[in-house]
Amino acid sequence: MKKWIIIIVIISASLLTGLSVYAYQTIREPLLHHYDQAENYVVGQSLLQTVMNVTYYHGTDAYYVFNGLDDDGEETLVWVSDDFDFQHVQRASDGITREEAIAIVQRDEEVSRIEATKLGFERGLPVYEITYFTNENRKGYYYVTFEDGTFMKRYLLRTD
Structure with a gap:
């Protein structure tokens, strides 16, 4: 059996x-x-x-x-x-690097962990979308322009 x-x-x-x-x-x-x-x-x-x-x-x-x-x-x-x-x-040399985009987010936000960084296109401009987690375990999306790293928008989501 x-x-x-x-x-x-x-x-x-x-x-x-x-x-x-x-x-x-x-x-x-x-x-x-x-x-x-x-x-x-x-x-x-x-x-x-x-x-x-x-x-x-x-x-x-x-x-x-x-x-x-x-x-x-x-x-x-x-x-x-x-x-x-x-x-x-x-x-590629006309814009900021991934590392520079991540440094901008880490400077402006309370980041505990970077999850992903990807290039995208928003409002007619090339952007970096940086996905991260805050110290309060919230998931964040931070957008900066590819050319000079100017802040565009940010979203914070609860993960619980």
């Missing part, structure tokens, strides 16, 4: 694991397809020669944010709207 219970548990765990992997891949497939479409658009439009990294930002509107090299070999950032109707191109 014990043998059957063990066999049933092993089979059930295997099925559950297999179904979970299948569901995850099915959910991720459209997003990966859109990433490929966006990358083909950026390279096809000669906005970047080489793509090093792509992220997805969903704020007021959705954007693909590319980090790569332009024709001159300069590190360049490209923001492309989700529908490919808009793009903004800017050299």
Whole structure:
């Protein structure tokens, strides 16, 4: 009897694991397809020669944010709207770094831990979105402009 219970548990765990992997891949497939479409658009439009990294930002509107090299070999950032109707191109050296954006948040807020930093686009400007936790365990979103680190907006959420 014990043998059957063990066999049933092993089979059930295997099925559950297999179904979970299948569901995850099915959910991720459209997003990966859109990433490929966006990358083909950026390279096809000669906005970047080489793509090093792509992220997805969903704020007021959705954007693909590319980090790569332009024709001159300069590190360049490209923001492309989700529908490919808009793009903004800017050299990485024309703005502040991630570390500088984090330092601004740590200077202005009571930060216990930085969770994430990503580039986005809000109010017609490239921005850094810094996600952090405060000393009171509240989750915060802090937005500064990419060009000079000017404060744009901040949200604080309770986590309990």
